[in-house]
Amino acid sequence: MRKFRLTLALLIAAGLSPGILWRSEPQPLDRQAPVDIVRLDIPHAKIGPFRLNAAWQLSSDSPMFGGYSALALRPGRTLVAASDGGRLLFLRREGGALADAYLDRFKRVRDADKSNFDIEAMTLDDVSGRMWMAYEGSNTIERFAPDFEAEARARPPAMRNWSGNTGPEAMVRLSDGRFIVLSEGTGGLFRSAYRGLLFAGDPTDRATPAPVRFGLEGTDGYAPVDMAALPDGRVLILLRKLRWPFPPRFGSAIAIADPARIAAGKPWQARVIARLDAPVPSDNYEGIAVEIGRQGERFVWLISDDNDMQHFQRTLLLRLRWAD
Incomplete structure (x- = not known):
């Protein structure tokens, strides 16, 4: 993901006038700036088995806002999004509307160690409220208490050879306590498949045995960026690809796959069930929650x-309703 962002930044910088860059006056930082929530007027279009139910655009002048690459639904029906730098966005809902939003940061984050918080994936235990974060740059997984105090941290040996640019991109905790972690890089057992690991338990627990290695296939040219578990045991996989570099244009899709079909050294077959084309607002969707x-x-x-x-x-937030 770092390489992806750097490429975008270089392409954008190349298309801007140097005079514009040099004349821009630095703006004062307002860490207490509110989050503005604007509901978008969009048609409730059918997208595969889903219907586009609502969409919002979020913005803020706070330097703590933006860059969200993971999404989860906490007990109490509050959405939380996480980004690099250990930044958090909480979205409280009332009925079908967003009531308010506020920004926060992990308790132990300091300005000097933001590079250790390049969060690309997040998952939680609905019962205990504990959360797990995956960091791309260091190939690390960390567990947090419900109040976001760090509890345990591990760098699984099976992930140590994953490139810093293709580290853990998607992670989900299944209802039986197992974890699936996907890389956004291909290779390993299958040249064209995305590398995946299935942990029998908490990846931060030293007692958890070595994970099962497999390769994700069936994404139709898209890369996995996030996952969410369904009540029936299957998982939804959010997919993305860069369609045009400048200005950035992305393609997104949602696939479904059954963890019961994961086997060591075998391909795990996903099936694309929805492509987020027009009239869905186009952007770089990276977080999914059910x-x-x-x-x-x-x-x-x-x-x-x-x-x-x-x-x-x-920063767009979409709500899809499963219509079928």
Whole structure:
């Protein structure tokens, strides 16, 4: 992901006038700036088995805002998004509307160690409220208490040879306590498949045995960027590809796969069930979460990563309803 962002930044810089860059006056940082929430007027289009239910654009002048690459639904129906630098965005909901949003940061993050918080994946235990974060640059997984105090940290040997640019990009905790971790890089057992690991338990627990290695296939040219578990045991996989470098244009899709079909040294076959084409707002969607409504309705939430370049990309939040 770092290489991906650097490439975008270089392409954008090359297209800008040097005079514009040099004349720009630095703006004062406002860490207490509010998060603005604007509901977008979009058609409720059918997308595969989903219907686009609602969309919002989020923005803020705070330097703590933006760059969200992971999304989860906490107990109490609060959405939390995480980004590099240990930044957190909390979205509180009332009914079908977003009531408010606020920004925070992990308790032990200091300005000097932001590079250790390049969060690309996040998952949680609905019962205990514990959360796990995966860091791309260091190929590390860390467990946090519900109040975001760090509890345990590990660098699994099976991930140590993953490139810093193709580290853990997607992670999900299954209802039986197993974990799936996907890299955004191909290679290893299968040249064209995305590297994957299935842990029998908590990856930060030294007692957890070595994971099963497999390769993810069936993504139709998209790369995995996040995952979310479904009540029936299957998982949704959010996918992305860069369609045009400048200005950045992305293609996104959602695939479904069954963890029961994961086997050591074998391909894990996914199936694309929805492509997020027009009229879905186009952007760099990197976070996905699943919500079960009070009447049993199934909703899928997506958040986009503006790569900290708000002039060229947006932070969008989508809600899809599973119509089938």
